[in-house]
Amino acid sequence: MKSALHQRRRPPAEEELREIPWLALLQTKERERAVNELRVSDALAGDYVCRVGRPVTYWFGTVSGLLKMSTDDEDGKTITFTGVPPGGWFGEGTALKREAYRYNIQALRASVVAGLPLETFHWLVDHSLGFNRYIMNQLNERLGQFIAAREIDRMSNPDIRVARSLAALFNPVLFSGVGDLLRITQQELAYLVGLSRQRVNEALTHLQAQELIRVEYGGLRILDLPGLRTRMVGLRNKDNQA
DNA sequence: TCATTAAATTGTT
DNA sequence: AACAATTTAATGA
Numbered sequence: 001m002k003s004a005l006h007q008r009r010r011p012p013a014e015e016e017l018r019e020i021p022w023l024a025l026l027q028t029k030e031r032e033r034a035v036n037e038l039r040v041s042d043a044l045a046g047d048y049v050c051r052v053g054r055p056v057t058y059w060f061g062t063v064s065g066l067l068k069m070s071t072d073d074e075d076g077k078t079i080t081f082t083g084v085p086p087g088g089w090f091g092e093g094t095a096l097k098r099e100a101y102r103y104n105i106q107a108l109r110a111s112v113v114a115g116l117p118l119e120t121f122h123w124l125v126d127h128s129l130g131f132n133r134y135i136m137n138q139l140n141e142r143l144g145q146f147i148a149a150r151e152i153d154r155m156s157n158p159d160i161r162v163a164r165s166l167a168a169l170f171n172p173v174l175f176s177g178v179g180d181l182l183r184i185t186q187q188e189l190a191y192l193v194g195l196s197r198q199r200v201n202e203a204l205t206h207l208q209a210q211e212l213i214r215v216e217y218g219g220l221r222i223l224d225l226p227g228l229r230t231r232m233v234g235l236r237n238k239d240n241q242a
Numbered sequence: 243t244c245a246t247t248a249a250a251t252t253g254t255t
Numbered sequence: 256a257a258c259a260a261t262t263t264a265a266t267g268a
Contacts, residue, residue, distance in 0.1 A: 185250085185251065185252090186251075186252070186253095187251080187252095197252090198253090198254085198255095198256095201252070201253065201254090205253090215252090217250090217251065217252075217261080217262050217263070218250080218251065218252095218262085218263080
């Protein structure tokens with residue numbers, strides 16, 4: 001494991017600010033303060049953005065790259081909750097309660113991570129209606145995502161696991177920065193869903209044959225998001241019975 | 243801008 | 256896990 005925290009924080013550039021979806025929802029005064037206090041840092045592959053148990057100091061979001069949200073169970077095995085593509089912000093629940101982080105956030109590849117200081121976060125909660133709407137929407141959407149994640153874990157068919165995990169990553173509410181092209185390598189996706197790269201490659205080929213996605217070099221293009229969420233893949237399916 | 247080379251990613255076994 | 260094929264990125268003329 002590579003160590004973390006040698007990332008230098010710096011003020012965000014204009015093009016980085018454009019990747020932060022909630023800034024557009026703020027009033028001018030609110031946005032000015034937020035922009036002034038936002039910081040960004042470059043994380044290398046393997047770097048931790050935050051760790052379980054550390055007190056919350058920032059509310060984080062992905063500007064570019066790809067992060068992984070995970071935790072370790074009592075046996076030390078890593079459980080991956082979800083990936084965080086550009087436009088995704090996380091930790092608002094623990095930030096609101098001023099608790100410690102409940103999960104690890106690790107960069108799957110070189111990424112730019114933005115952070116809003118905890119005090120600024122609370123100031124926005126207290127002053128900005130637009131910000132509150134965003135946070136409420138975010139909490140609600142994430143609840144649905146975690147429920148879906150539990151279902152995904154129970155499915156044995158790898159094709160379906162990959163399909164549902166991809167649908168989660170393309171979620172336009174949580175990850176507005178993704179669009180219809182998700183920049184992710186098959187190796188990275190394999191880490192996220194807990195399968196081998198070979199098996200992910202096979203699953204992606206199947207999904208492409210069903211015209212749900214298109215496989216591109218270094219990324220995936222979505223063709224049918226509802227289909228990814230719902231359609232059963234292939235003719236055989238071992239997941240129907242409990 | 244083009245050609246060459248290295249590196250990253252993919253497809254297969 | 257290893258390998259070959261393909262795509263992209265980097266370099267320099």
